[in-house]
Amino acid sequence: RVFTERENVRGCPRTYRIGSSALSGISGVAHDKMTDKAVFTRDKVLTIHTMNPTVKKVEYAVRGPIVQRAVQIEKELKEGVKKPFTEVIKANIGDAHAMGQQPITFFRQVLALCSYPELLKDNMFPEDAKNRARRILQACGGSSIGAYSASQGIECVRQDVARYIECRDGGVPCDPDNIYLTTGASDGIVTMLKLLVCGEGPTRTGVMISIPQYPLYSAALAELAAVQVNYYLNEDKCWSMDVSELERSLSEARKYCNPKALCPNLCSCQVYQDNVYAEGCQFHSFKKVLFEMGPQYSNTVELASFHSTSKCYMGECGFRGGYMEVINMDPEVKAQLTKLVSVRLCPPVPGQALMDLVVNSPKPGEPSYNNFMKERTATLSLLAEKAKLTKEILNTVPGITCNPVQGAMYSFPKISLPEKAIKEAKALGQAPDMFYCMKMLEETGICLVPGSGFGQKEGTYHFRMTILPPTDKLKILLAKVKEFHQKFTKQYS
Amino acid sequence: RVFTERENVRGCPRTYRIGSSALSGISGVAHDKMTDKAVFTRDKVLTIHTMNPTVKKVEYAVRGPIVQRAVQIEKELKEGVKKPFTEVIKANIGDAHAMGQQPITFFRQVLALCSYPELLKDNMFPEDAKNRARRILQACGGSSIGAYSASQGIECVRQDVARYIECRDGGVPCDPDNIYLTTGASDGIVTMLKLLVCGEGPTRTGVMISIPQYPLYSAALAELAAVQVNYYLNEDKCWSMDVSELERSLSEARKYCNPKALCPNLCSCQVYQDNVYAEGCQFHSFKKVLFEMGPQYSNTVELASFHSTSKCYMGECGFRGGYMEVINMDPEVKAQLTKLVSVRLCPPVPGQALMDLVVNSPKPGEPSYNNFMKERTATLSLLAEKAKLTKEILNTVPGITCNPVQGAMYSFPKISLPEKAIKEAKALGQAPDMFYCMKMLEETGICLVPGSGFGQKEGTYHFRMTILPPTDKLKILLAKVKEFHQKFTKQYS
Numbered sequence: 001r002v003f004t005e006r007e008n009v010r011g012c013p014r015t016y017r018i019g020s021s022a023l024s025g026i027s028g029v030a031h032d033k034m035t036d037k038a039v040f041t042r043d044k045v046l047t048i049h050t051m052n053p054t055v056k057k058v059e060y061a062v063r064g065p066i067v068q069r070a071v072q073i074e075k076e077l078k079e080g081v082k083k084p085f086t087e088v089i090k091a092n093i094g095d096a097h098a099m100g101q102q103p104i105t106f107f108r109q110v111l112a113l114c115s116y117p118e119l120l121k122d123n124m125f126p127e128d129a130k131n132r133a134r135r136i137l138q139a140c141g142g143s144s145i146g147a148y149s150a151s152q153g154i155e156c157v158r159q160d161v162a163r164y165i166e167c168r169d170g171g172v173p174c175d176p177d178n179i180y181l182t183t184g185a186s187d188g189i190v191t192m193l194k195l196l197v198c199g200e201g202p203t204r205t206g207v208m209i210s211i212p213q214y215p216l217y218s219a220a221l222a223e224l225a226a227v228q229v230n231y232y233l234n235e236d237k238c239w240s241m242d243v244s245e246l247e248r249s250l251s252e253a254r255k256y257c258n259p260k261a262l263c264p265n266l267c268s269c270q271v272y273q274d275n276v277y278a279e280g281c282q283f284h285s286f287k288k289v290l291f292e293m294g295p296q297y298s299n300t301v302e303l304a305s306f307h308s309t310s311k312c313y314m315g316e317c318g319f320r321g322g323y324m325e326v327i328n329m330d331p332e333v334k335a336q337l338t339k340l341v342s343v344r345l346c347p348p349v350p351g352q353a354l355m356d357l358v359v360n361s362p363k364p365g366e367p368s369y370n371n372f373m374k375e376r377t378a379t380l381s382l383l384a385e386k387a388k389l390t391k392e393i394l395n396t397v398p399g400i401t402c403n404p405v406q407g408a409m410y411s412f413p414k415i416s417l418p419e420k421a422i423k424e425a426k427a428l429g430q431a432p433d434m435f436y437c438m439k440m441l442e443e444t445g446i447c448l449v450p451g452s453g454f455g456q457k458e459g460t461y462h463f464r465m466t467i468l469p470p471t472d473k474l475k476i477l478l479a480k481v482k483e484f485h486q487k488f489t490k491q492y493s
Numbered sequence: 494r495v496f497t498e499r500e501n502v503r504g505c506p507r508t509y510r511i512g513s514s515a516l517s518g519i520s521g522v523a524h525d526k527m528t529d530k531a532v533f534t535r536d537k538v539l540t541i542h543t544m545n546p547t548v549k550k551v552e553y554a555v556r557g558p559i560v561q562r563a564v565q566i567e568k569e570l571k572e573g574v575k576k577p578f579t580e581v582i583k584a585n586i587g588d589a590h591a592m593g594q595q596p597i598t599f600f601r602q603v604l605a606l607c608s609y610p611e612l613l614k615d616n617m618f619p620e621d622a623k624n625r626a627r628r629i630l631q632a633c634g635g636s637s638i639g640a641y642s643a644s645q646g647i648e649c650v651r652q653d654v655a656r657y658i659e660c661r662d663g664g665v666p667c668d669p670d671n672i673y674l675t676t677g678a679s680d681g682i683v684t685m686l687k688l689l690v691c692g693e694g695p696t697r698t699g700v701m702i703s704i705p706q707y708p709l710y711s712a713a714l715a716e717l718a719a720v721q722v723n724y725y726l727n728e729d730k731c732w733s734m735d736v737s738e739l740e741r742s743l744s745e746a747r748k749y750c751n752p753k754a755l756c757p758n759l760c761s762c763q764v765y766q767d768n769v770y771a772e773g774c775q776f777h778s779f780k781k782v783l784f785e786m787g788p789q790y791s792n793t794v795e796l797a798s799f800h801s802t803s804k805c806y807m808g809e810c811g812f813r814g815g816y817m818e819v820i821n822m823d824p825e826v827k828a829q830l831t832k833l834v835s836v837r838l839c840p841p842v843p844g845q846a847l848m849d850l851v852v853n854s855p856k857p858g859e860p861s862y863n864n865f866m867k868e869r870t871a872t873l874s875l876l877a878e879k880a881k882l883t884k885e886i887l888n889t890v891p892g893i894t895c896n897p898v899q900g901a902m903y904s905f906p907k908i909s910l911p912e913k914a915i916k917e918a919k920a921l922g923q924a925p926d927m928f929y930c931m932k933m934l935e936e937t938g939i940c941l942v943p944g945s946g947f948g949q950k951e952g953t954y955h956f957r958m959t960i961l962p963p964t965d966k967l968k969i970l971l972a973k974v975k976e977f978h979q980k981f982t983k984q985y986s
Contacts, residue, residue: 045689045753045795048825052690055833063644063835071643095641098634112609115843116601124615141591146809148588150564151556183676183813186837194716196538197545219836223687260538302538316639318842320676332541340548342556343712344679348841349811350608 057222061215061453062093066437070447085445089477091465092447094409096315099468104314104375106368107357110136114145114353126367132360136353145349151342153181153323154349157356161323164359168273169288180324180337181355183347184317185271185308188324190220192304195337196260197226206257208249210241210264212412212454212462217263227257232457235414238403270305271322274312277384278406287327302328309354311409313379321351321358383409386467386474393478397485409468412451415461415485418492433461439488444480550715554708554946555586559930563940578938582970584958585940587902589808592961597807597868599861600850603629607638607846619860625853629846638842644835646674646816647842650849654816657852661766662781673817673830674848676840677810678764678801681817683713685797688830689753690719699750701742703734703757704948705905705955710756711948720750725950728907731896763798764815767805770877771899780820795821802847804902806872814844814851876902879960879967886971890978902961905944908954908978911985926954932981937973 048056067090074088090098097103106129113119113133120130139156141147152158158179165174182188197205206227209217213230221228231249233239246262253259260266264286273283287305291298308322326334346352361376362369387405394402394413402413417432425435433450440446451462469477541549560583567581583591590596599622606612606626613623632649634640645651651672658667675681690698699720702710706723714721724742726732739755746752753759757779766776780798784791802814819827839845854869855861880898887895887906895906910925918928926943933939944955962970 044821044823044826045759046826047823048829050691050753051688051826051829055688055829058833058836060832060836063838093641095634096639097637098640100635103637103639108609112605112612115608116605119605119612122617140811141588142593144590144596144811146589146596146807146811147591148586148810183841184838190837195544195548198543216836223833223836260543266538314639317641318633318637318639318839320839320841328537330537330540333537333539333544336541336544336548339553340551340716343551343553343709343716345556345677346811346813348676348813348844350843351841 054223054225058219059215059222059453060219061449064449064453066434066441066449067092067447069438070441073441073445083445084443088441088445088447089469089473090447091469091477092449094311094466094468095317096311096409096468097317099466100470101315101379101468102375103316104372106362106372107314107316107354109368110357111350111353114350117143128362128366128368132357136356140349145353147349149181149346149349149352151344151346152338153179153347154352154356157181157352157359158323160356160360161325165285165287165325169285169291172288172291174325178326178329180326180341181347181352182306182308182322182324183344183351184310184320185269185306185322185324186216187320187347188304188306188322189216189269191337191341192266192324192326193217193220193224193226193261194340195333196266197224199258202256202258204257205261206253206259208246208253208259208262212239212451212456212464214269215453218455227253227259229253229257229259230455235403235457235460238406239412266302266304271308271311272408273307274380275383275409276407277387278404281406283407287325290327298327300328302326302330304329309351309358312358313376313383314354314358315379316354319351319354320348321353321355322347323355382471383467386469386471387411389471389474390465390467390478393475393482397482399489400481400485405467409466411465411467412454412462413465415463416489417461418489421488421492424492433463436461436488437463440481440484443487444484446477446480446484448481547716547718551712552708552715552946553712554942557942557946559927559934559942560585560940562931563934566934566938576938577936581934581938581940582962582966583940584962584970585942587804587959587961588810589804589902589961590810592959593963594808594872594961595868596809597865599855599865600807600809600847602861603850604843604846607843610636621855621859621861625850629849633842638846640842642674642839642842642845644837644839645831646672646840647845647849650674650845650852651816653849653853654818658778658780658818662778662784665781665784667818671819671822673819673834674840674845675799675801675815675817676837676844677803677813678762678799678815678817679709680813680840681797681799681815682709682762684830684833685759685817685819686710686713686717686719686754687833688826689759690717692751695749695751697750698754699746699752701739701746701752701755704950705732705944705957706756706948707762708946720746720752722746722750722752723948728896728950728953731899732905759795759797764801764804765901766800767873768876768902769900770880771897774899776900780818783820793821795819795823797822802844802851805851806869806876807847807851808872809847812844812847813841814846814848815840816848875964876960879962879964880904882964882967883958883960883971886968886975890975892982893974893978898960902959904958904960905947905955906958908956909982910954911982914981914985917985926956929954929981930956933974933977936980937977939970939973939977 070088070090077083109125109129110132113125113130114136117137119125137143139154158176161179162174162176166172199205204227206229207221208229208231211230211232218228229249231246234242250259270285276283285305286303290301305325309319310317362372390411391402391404394400399416400413402411405411417436422432425432431450431452433452437448437450448463448465454464456462563581563583570576602618602622603625606618606623607629610630612618630636632647651669654672655667655669659665692698697720699722700714701722701724704723704725711721722742724738727735743752763778769776778798779796783794798818800816802812803810855865883904884895884897887893892909893906895904898904910929915925918925924943924945926945930941930943941956941958947957949955
């Protein structure tokens with residue numbers, strides 16, 4: 001019989017013996033007066049003191065204590081606990097469908113066809129949806145999305161991704177062998193960082209990240225025990241990047257670590273490439289820019305770019321689909337990358353299928369084209385409208401200043417907090433903006449993320465709020481934020 | 494504008510400046526006579542010498558060089574290259590659907606309904622499938638499987654998992670808060686190992702794994718720079734576990750590391766719990782056994798158990814669904830675990846839905862029950878038949894000895910190799926069984942995994958072969974293996 005994949009058929013008698021030998025280690029027997037039973041105690045193998053110390057350093061604000069409290073409050077409301085509000089509004093995370101955004105019909109039709117190919121016989125589906133499904137299924141082992149794919153991802157999907165990138169970047173070439181399908185963008189980013197990290201003390205790998213940052217970076221760097229090197233975006237210039245600040249950060253970092261990567265750059269995330277709302281703004285991929293800068297950059301700069309199915313007009317977070325493109329990567333390192341991703345076998349195949357549909361969406365003339373474009377445009381213009389609304393209303397509040405939301409799905413307004421509130425927060429050992437957001441949650445049911453979870457200039461305070469709630473709900477939310485901020489300011493002045 | 498999630502709207506002009514400052518570093522300019530162009534060279538940031546050394550140590554035989562070569566050969570065949578065979582038969586990995594196993598109709602119906610809820614209006618689906626889909630959708634944000642779930646997994650799915658475990662283990666209680674949904678079993682196993690690792694030198698965490706092992710363990714331990722502690726299963730006793738060997742391994746390990754976990758035990762994988770074929774054999778979960786051993790074990794031994802949608806009668810590898818149950822885990826550590834899994838946001842929601850269907854399959858009286866049972870039984874009895882067939886035919890080959898395949902999907906026969914072959918392999922710097930399997934692939938198109946990829950007693954050689962190919966193809970495969978082995982033995986004697 002084969003044990004190589006560790007099931008424990010007939011493990012029973014053996015386990016008894018293991019239990020009574022290698023694994024025992026009872027450190028004491030107490031007596032429980034209530035139950036009149038012996039209570040056995042044993043030193044745990046795994047405690048907060050013996051566990052992996054790098055894991056302890058990990059923090060992830062987007063799903064941190066404030067969100068856990070929000071979930072509790074929802075339960076309390078269900079149980080009928082009286083609150084000054086009737087529902088929790090979650091504006092903490094870019095989870096579009098949870099906020100009522102509708103999925104793209106075409107994508108879901110193809111996914112249903114891939115899940116249950118019997119439906120290919122059904123007349124209710126348009127031909128282009130059926131063709132996409134057939135093509136994906138033919139590329140799957142046994143024509144089933146239940147089979148493992150190649151670890152790098154289904155080949156025809158990687159080819160579609162490459163064609164999509166070439167077209168998006170105005171013809172800059174893209175090699176399907178440089179495409180790795182991933183479990184959302186996060187998976188690709190963590191994998192790239194993992195490759196980079198080495199050295200000890202002053203030679204330890206440093207990674208430069210913008211502040212405010214997305215907490216995945218700080219979390220991954222903490223877990224990898226890499227050095228997080230901060231550079232600050234310029235809030236007064238609409239969160240733009242100053243090269244002088246980059247150079248300051250870099251030269252300081254060189255004193256205590258070995259800065260190797262710049263995020264976004266060696267890691268460039270493009271998950272919001274369709275979420276550009278501001279007049280005169282458009283998306284430029286770093287890869288395209290490198291090619292415009294000439295061969296001394298496009299042939300030499302090592303760049304990894306990431307995209308996913310979770311944002312833009314799709315908002316399909318639950319499928320955990322994504323891809324990564326690497327250029328100018330050393331072939332030996334690329335072989336190591338391919339080996340590394342093979343350990344997790346393959347990204348979820350439904351997510352790979354969805355990623356394929358995103359890069360190979362309905363074309364003019366295909367039966368689903370008009371409806372696809374209608375849905376896509378409606379979603380993006382609604383987001384643009386909510387981006388504008390958020391900035392306008394927040395800026396009417398004394399003590400809140402909000403930059404225009406030019407892209408993505410979030411506002412990151414600066415809030416001025418009274419000294420008294422800051423003192424009280426510090427007395428509680430809380431970051432002042434955490435104290436502020438926690439109070440807002442308890443009093444209004446609105447769940448925001450404190451700026452401290454993303455990083456901010458010393459002495460400044462912010463919160464992050466998504467623009468995703470439905471317009472009517474967003475208006476209520478913004479009105480409540482306004483009311484709360486005024487009340488809070490008054491209370492602590 | 495908000496940079497917190499790192500898209501690079503309007504990044505273009507800034508990037509030019511970054512490019513010309515922080516990021517430049519051209520180390521030389523050469524001249525390409527062919528193109529009459531200047532070729533810029535630049536020292537790579539990321540090379541085999543500067544990359545993460547622990548990643549270099551990772552090996553994963555199930556998708557190693559032999560499988561990569563198999564993929565090449567398939568391409569060559571497509572391109573019309575003449576070979577002594579017309580197709581590659583992959584018996585290297587437990588990928589049931591790729592080998593023609595059909596998905597369970599009920600599961601795929603519910604997944605289609607969840608993907609495209611419009612189908613709930615369709616009469617072609619049975620009511621119980623529709624009810625399962627409605628229940629899952631109601632538990633999703635915005636009633637969409639495209640929304641993120643809680644990081645620990647959808648609550649009602651975790652409740653179903655807990656009920657399933659209680660029923661499977663004859664009433665031993667299971668708390669849904671101890672259930673974590675995962676991206677396949679691998680994800681859960683790696684996460685648990687990650688929690689465990691700490692210390693340096695002789696205090697470095699050691700993890701005891703059975704040899705032969707599943708290469709995920711050695712790969713994960715290498716990446717975590719933990720110490721792999723081997724204990725050998727007894728091939729002569731049908732790969733059973735000898736406690737004396739466990740104790741030998743443990744006491745030796747204590748000299749050079751801090752052995753903390755026993756796999757399977759603190760990590761107990763149960764992905765084959767339905768794949769038990771041998772007379773008088775049945776599946777016993779370690780948790781149930783601990784309870785039978787009494788409170789001094791069931792209240793103290795820290796145990797993590799894993800299951801997935803990939804094996805058993807489902808074979809749905811591509812969905813990457815799974816769960817982990819932890820018992821007796823220190824509450825502080827559990828909080829750290831919950832925090833850690835929140836960084837990857839959530840497991841793929843379609844995989845969570847599928848896991849729910851596995852633990853909450855059709856009940857007697859429900860419309861889909863009979864067909865579900867028919868499909869389930871057919872798949873499992875076919876596997877049992879192929880397990881028997883594999884053992885019987887392999888044992889007719891002089892120089893091959895194969896234990897009964899009592900469970901799972903694999904045989905791990907011992908092969909005797911001629912001295913001359915062993916010498917030639919070593920001259921090529923190859924493991925002798927790698928040399929053997931590579932030759933078999935080139936000559937027969939059969940893709941097996943060398944025993945050295947799983948570990949084996951010094952001086953013994955094996956290969957791992959799945960029992961998954963369709964019966965007719967399996968017979969051809971076994972005949973070819975027989976023929977090859979005889980030819981190989983002759984050639985090198």
